[in-house]
Amino acid sequence: xxxxxxxxxxxxxxxxxxxxxxxxxxxxxxxxxxxxxxxxxxxxxxxxxxxxxxxxxxxxxxxxxxxxxxxxxxxxxxxxxxxxxxxxxxxxxxxxxxxxxxxxxxxxxxxxxxxxxxxxxxxxxxxxxxxxxxxxxxxxxxxxxxxxxxxxxxxxxxxxxxxxxxxxxxxxxxxxxxxxxxxxxxxxxxxxxxxxxxxxxxxxxxxxxxxxxxxxxxxxxxxxxxxxxxxxxxxxxxxxxxxxxxxxxxxxxxxxxxxxxxxxxxxxxxxxxxxxxxxxxxxxxxxxxxxxxxxx
Amino acid sequence: xxxxxxxxxxxxxxxxxxxxxxxxxxxxxxxxxxxxxxxxxxxxxxxxxxxxxxxxxxxxxxxxxxxxxxxxxxxxxxxxxxxxxxxxxxxxxxxxxxxxxxxxxxxxxxxxxxxxxxxxxxxxxxxxxxxxxxxxxxxxxxxxxxxxxxxxxxxxxxxxxxxxxxxxxxxxxxxxxxxxxxxxxxxxxxxxxxxxxxxxxxxxxxxxxxxxxxxxxxxxxxxxxxxxxxxxxxxxxxxxxxxxxxxxxxxxxxxxxxxxxxxxxxxxxxxxxxxxxxxxxxxxxxxxxxxxxxxxxxxxxxxxxx
Numbered sequence: 358x359x360x361x362x363x364x365x366x367x368x369x370x371x372x373x374x375x376x377x378x379x380x381x382x383x384x385x386x387x388x389x390x391x392x393x394x395x396x397x398x399x400x401x402x403x404x405x406x407x408x409x410x411x412x413x414x415x416x417x418x419x420x421x422x423x424x425x426x427x428x429x430x431x432x433x434x435x436x437x438x439x440x441x442x443x444x445x446x447x448x449x450x451x452x453x454x455x456x457x458x459x460x461x462x463x464x465x466x467x468x469x470x471x472x473x474x475x476x477x478x479x480x481x482x483x484x485x486x487x488x489x490x491x492x493x494x495x496x497x498x499x500x501x502x503x504x505x506x507x508x509x510x511x512x513x514x515x516x517x518x519x520x521x522x523x524x525x526x527x528x529x530x531x532x533x534x535x536x537x538x539x540x541x542x543x544x545x546x547x548x549x550x551x552x553x554x555x556x557x558x559x560x561x562x563x564x565x566x567x568x569x570x571x572x573x574x575x576x577x578x579x580x581x582x583x584x585x586x587x588x589x590x591x592x593x594x595x596x597x598x599x600x601x602x603x604x605x606x607x608x609x610x611x612x613x614x615x616x617x618x619x620x621x622x623x624x625x626x627x628x629x630x631x632x633x634x635x636x637x638x639x640x641x642x643x644x645x646x647x648x649x650x651x652x653x
Numbered sequence: 654x655x656x657x658x659x660x661x662x663x664x665x666x667x668x669x670x671x672x673x674x675x676x677x678x679x680x681x682x683x684x685x686x687x688x689x690x691x692x693x694x695x696x697x698x699x700x701x702x703x704x705x706x707x708x709x710x711x712x713x714x715x716x717x718x719x720x721x722x723x724x725x726x727x728x729x730x731x732x733x734x735x736x737x738x739x740x741x742x743x744x745x746x747x748x749x750x751x752x753x754x755x756x757x758x759x760x761x762x763x764x765x766x767x768x769x770x771x772x773x774x775x776x777x778x779x780x781x782x783x784x785x786x787x788x789x790x791x792x793x794x795x796x797x798x799x800x801x802x803x804x805x806x807x808x809x810x811x812x813x814x815x816x817x818x819x820x821x822x823x824x825x826x827x828x829x830x831x832x833x834x835x836x837x838x839x840x841x842x843x844x845x846x847x848x849x850x851x852x853x854x855x856x857x858x859x860x861x862x863x864x865x866x867x868x869x870x871x872x873x874x875x876x877x878x879x880x881x882x883x884x885x886x887x888x889x890x891x892x893x894x895x896x897x898x899x900x901x902x903x904x905x906x907x908x909x910x911x912x913x914x915x916x917x918x919x920x921x922x923x924x925x926x927x928x929x930x931x932x933x934x935x936x937x938x939x940x941x942x943x944x945x946x947x948x949x950x951x952x953x954x955x956x957x958x959x
Binding site: 632 | 710754756757759763765768771782885888925928929933
């Protein structure tokens, strides 16, 4: 039991938690503003990770710089998919009547396309690179430099994003859309533009998180899927569309996962995540912070 | 066409397909097997998801569980009894599991179905790892023509079932759930009972299909038996064909299996990409599927969106 109280484990939980919080933020934005269920979310993590990998191994650019490139590229994909797919979905009455289900099928199709394109281009092999791999000691905690960097950069960026969404005009418009779409249109918010921006923004920060992840873990075209699942667990835990709730739930899931695995064993990781997921959906689909009413 | 004529044609077709088993070569039988397999799967999917609107993205859970039950009792009971048992066991279990699961509605159900399939898959994986089994070979399975005939039978049963349910009082109840569950409940449709029944029916045939499938592949591996690809192929087939009635999935399956036959072996990635593009295109532009589109265009009857 001693090992459970060690600061080492706490640090690991914090790193996972911060990354989860960041990743789920993007998913939550897209769901909150447009009610789109993005099951291709983890694939954006994968794209971000590959951007960082290529930048590092071919161009010799560190992930701390290329993560902004990853954000730009994923943001561009957000724009593209909005223009090509979701604008049509959101403006067609017949499709809109079953919006969530249809968006799920569409994103699923996108996920299949992205993953297989990645396999065609990069092969299915797992890859990785060495960056800041020296061990850093802080008190009793021993971390690689990369993991420490991920923790700090991830926390700073998450905080920046949360503040941006809370205080900037753009963030307020998004929040308004999350609360009430029709009312936002009435008070003069350009709904179409805010929707497009939140898709770009949500995709962008996810790509950035992917670049951070590539610093610590091997990457592969199918790496995204577990992140999709975790992100869904988180935004349901926090309440769909509830940005703060999702942020806290991200930290919580990180802690649950790291400590759960420490107690049982690595092979139980997936069972743990999916188990929490299934139980939450059955017993509290409105999320931990939600009121008695479901978001539907 | 008159209904009786349709029926005669269908019977002739089935007899012909069964007769083919006698002399066709392995390759033809293999394609036939795959087509019938997906017809049985897609039709079963339509019973739950097409009719009630509870879209299941984890239908492979029935397929995999059936295969797992079957491999566990393999050698203990006669082969075909084993297939039957796996269907019954999975059907009974899904009656129990379905009760809490079907209380979850809309998009929550869609992701839940998916998460549930992954949960079961990982539990089976852990269980197998504990017993130090990475894969289980199936020795002495029946010959391909027997499996082909069995699969044909399942495809016929599944198609008949969907056709019949769609036109029955039961099916009308299921579709009322899709249109407006609260309204249906208010006017006295026993929605909870109907959903649960549809869930179990929709699980029995995939379970038996899973059992027969591992006799064909000759091996049980939990990762393969529960692969999400099967769920997704099922959904895509039903949606491309049109998932409101029996002829829809039929069209979708034949189209995709032929595509699979052309591309799967050499270019599996290209196959999956085409699958993705097709799904995208159909959801956006032809949400009623090939069948819905055809019948609207040529027969003037308007189908409902699923």
